[in-house]
Amino acid sequence: MTLLRRPPPAVRATSLQVPKGKATSFDIAHLTGVSQSTVSRALRDSPLVSEETRQRIKAAADQLNYKVDKNASNLRSQHSGTLALLLFEDPTADDSHINPFFLSMLGSITRACALRGYDLLMSFQQLSYDWHADYADTKKADGIILLGYGDYLAYRDKLQKLAAQGMRSVRWGAVLPDQPDLSIGCDNFQGGQAIAAHLLDQGCKRVAFLGDASSHYPEFFERYHGYTAALEQAGIVADPALQVDAAESTEQAGYNALETLLVRKVPFDAVFAASDLIAIGAMRALADHGIKVPEQVAVAGFDDIPMARFLNPPLTTVLQDTKLAGETLVDTLLQLIRNEPVETRLLPVRLVVRRSSQFGSRQA
Amino acid sequence: MTLLRRPPPAVRATSLQVPKGKATSFDIAHLTGVSQSTVSRALRDSPLVSEETRQRIKAAADQLNYKVDKNASNLRSQHSGTLALLLFEDPTADDSHINPFFLSMLGSITRACALRGYDLLMSFQQLSYDWHADYADTKKADGIILLGYGDYLAYRDKLQKLAAQGMRSVRWGAVLPDQPDLSIGCDNFQGGQAIAAHLLDQGCKRVAFLGDASSHYPEFFERYHGYTAALEQAGIVADPALQVDAAESTEQAGYNALETLLVRKVPFDAVFAASDLIAIGAMRALADHGIKVPEQVAVAGFDDIPMARFLNPPLTTVLQDTKLAGETLVDTLLQLIRNEPVETRLLPVRLVVRRSSQFGSRQA
DNA sequence: CTGAAAGCGCTTACAG
DNA sequence: CTGAAAGCGCTTACAG
Structure with a gap:
């Protein structure tokens, strides 16, 4: 059974059968007898919806196994709830192992994102590739974390471009006096x-x-x-x-x-x-x-x-301390995204x- | 300067100024004097567009720093070009290190995805959490890779549910006679x-x-x-x-x-x-x-x-062999997504x- | 507190 | 080969 997108005939509306196909907010609306706008508000816990209505809507959503379509909501609201992690590698053998230090960072960043309700998009990049646009401009991510050693002088230009485009990014690495971007690094x-x-x-x-x-x-x-x-x-x-x-x-x-x-x-x-x-x-x-x-x-x-x-x-x-480092990177990037004041930070070592x-x- | 969405006055159309805001396919259309549909086709390398038109459109896109909005294109085309990797952890100390073996797998999966033009969404999950819906139903990913040890009997139900919902997923682990899902594992x-x-x-x-x-x-x-x-x-x-x-x-x-x-x-x-x-x-x-x-x-x-x-x-x-394992997981999942025949595979060990x-x- | 409507930026039949 | 139009599924002013 495929649910109709627009108001279905009464027979359908009263049928409590759980549809096989993907349910939409309209389906929830029909089932509960409210408008689609109200469904959207209720599921986002807007204070504009009465408690009773919210309960009914959430129950119906559970019943239909409904989940908000992220592509639609991202498109409409213009943010993705996602951060991108770009891991740079020197252009060496592609089957070489990744530096375990970065693997630790990766683990800690993933955890920090999860805890803050953000998804993490992972990507390896050649230093040479045109990565500065690929995540921001496509709206796949709200901000990006740059990780990896590599010739700093060689990619300084790209950092500059990123910053000029207003891209939100934080780099793991040295904290330099003349850097065009924001960075977090150990002492x-x-x-x-x-x-x-x-x-x-x-x-x-x-x-x-x-x-x-x-x-x-x-x-x-x-x-x-x-x-x-x-x-x-x-x-x-x-x-x-x-x-x-x-x-x-x-x-x-x-x-x-x-x-x-x-x-x-x-x-x-x-x-x-x-x-x-x-x-x-x-x-x-x-x-x-x-x-x-x-x-x-x-x-x-x-x-x-x-x-x-x-x-x-x-x-x-x-x-x-990779745990602290990951958390600091993520928190700093989120501050940047929320337009809060941020600062380059030097983390202690032991x-x-x-x-x-x-x-x-x-x-x- | 903010570009208008609909046909702008001639003055604007002839202005070659690069806009500060995000360019859309309509902007490219105005700049090149073709329809927005043609822009979309050209950028996706559709054979329906003449070579000359394609060149002009691509040049204009470069000039405006235009990138296709992934949220819009995903919403319209109903697929995301993204795979999700769910890494399960036992509910132990959250600052414990991740098993290095999984970290290797993670590296190899990330690489395999990148090589095949897919993005990778990373996530840690508690075994207990309701993950079976979170990536598929929200359309954040076209398919998911399940990684991690854990009590198999305890999450067998969820695998069953996943399969029943038609979710595309591949699990790293034992290849069992009665398994409800598809898995890739070593011998x-x-x-x-x-x-x-x-x-x-x-x-x-x-x-x-x-x-x-x-x-x-x-x-x-x-x-x-x-x-x-x-x-x-x-x-x-x-x-x-x-x-x-x-x-x-x-x-x-x-x-x-x-x-x-x-x-x-x-x-x-x-x-x-x-x-x-x-x-x-x-x-x-x-x-x-x-x-x-x-x-x-x-x-x-x-x-x-x-x-x-x-x-x-x-x-x-x-x-x-984590490299082979990662590639096999990704390739199998992509076959599943393309509705091609797939099979559970046992990988050799040494x-x-x-x-x-x-x-x-x-x-x- | 709720609903009708607009619109996010694309892709893709449909018509020519 | 190209264009006009519909519509993906949401969020969010706007009006009540």
Whole structure:
């Protein structure tokens, strides 16, 4: 049985049969003897509807298994109740695993959206693709969250365009003085400083840094600045020979970076990797060269991805609170959408000391 | 400047100013001097439009930064170009980490959707919630993917309801003879058998099984059946005292299960955990009791989550190909949506032998 | 508190 | 190949 859209003959109206096809608000209206407008109001809990009418309407809606058509209501009301999450990937192998740190962020963002009654549209994007329009202009989402490392200078233009178009967006990443958009990020400087200070405390004298140290990768750059600041505090001048680029946050990049370091034949007794994945690769390279961690070289990473504590030895790192980060991103974006004042925020980090950086430590 | 919806005065029509507000297909029509229908056709690459007209229309669309309003087009065409992914969680602590295996699946599903031009709506659901209607009936998605362990018998009813409503859905999980829906899953029986056979090959005589072994958790149950089949082949009758329930796939459940096993004081020389997370918990419990892996007890898991190879010792497990799984789920669902014939599929698994199960192995 | 009406921005028969 | 028209299912002024 297919319900008619407009007032059906009395026979139909009195039939209490539950229709097979999709029910509309008109069907509820006929069933309850009110207008379609009233049905719409009642289901949206408008105070304009009497309690008694609302009850009857909701009962009928339940009975007919009625759900508001989101496409129609979005079209009419001009907002979607949906946020889009764009995860950028470097244009590498498409079967590579996603950085576990982003996976954690993703989980926390999804949860935060659900708790606030928003749907989340997920998408992977090539950095090169014309994503700046695809979610906002099509009205698929009310706002977008930008997640992912990548060459900042290369996509700064797109951020600018986004902002110019009045698009609501929040970026996870470095908080920069000249940024065209709104961003939420961890205190990378503080984290880098904490790690380097800790390594120096352990008695390390020559701490290498594995990770890009340029404004192309601002988060890594801030960690690097924290590192040099800690060295400076200890009266040490950073040796450029101890810094090796690793722009991508992958195990392979870490492995390669450490090999590069070894080829240089400069002495080092500690490695601060700009991310845990880089640290994992570096540890593998060290093992391949028969260098013992932490006895000969201390190692530390950044992120505290779930596997960090399971490594052998467990990895000293900096915890980024992904739960707080996800919630902050979502809340900030929602404020933006509601035209409330918002601000760029720097989230606190926490040093997590494990065996990989502790000289003379016994099996934990 | 706000563009009029209906034919504007000539002055406006000839003005080439790019409007600030959202452009509509009518704006493109005015700009190019064709009807709005033709604009719609051209942008959808209908063969009914001449090449020359199409070019002009597309150029104008680019110029005005025009994008089709998805809500309007979805409403009219009655499909959304979106799939929904529902991830079920046991009603545990809300800040618990998501099982890394599901996170991998999620990544692969997202990628598969993107490659096929579909958007992905992500959502966490409590098993108890009334999710069976929320995505289909609201027209937010053309179909849904169900992911997550949980008590199968408890939500069988909902699957039935879903199917009865004609909802398009595919479930990741066990392939059962009496299931009301369509599912894609790995060959859990085969995987369980391979693990158990491998442990016996290594010389183990008393292999414990950590995981629920009932039809409440069909995937675990199938792994258990594979395990008993392998024992049987070796002429061993499974000892019920060696099976400990662990319904949840968490480290804590694994830790508890192993403690339970120890309390029973039955001898065992190997542990087959129904998932890697359970195995990790079991290994921690073994370590806490001073029992050496693999020298005194061999350990194996299931899933091959990313951290499995980094454990100490690295964990023997069964690889579930999440990339293939995600693609198969998405492709099957799309076939369903296109009313093409589909079938439940069993995906192959692969035994991955690492140090945790190898007696007398040296540091790898 | 309720109803009649307009209209969100498209897609798609229908007619030419 | 193109256009005029209907209509997808809602929300929301407007009027009472």
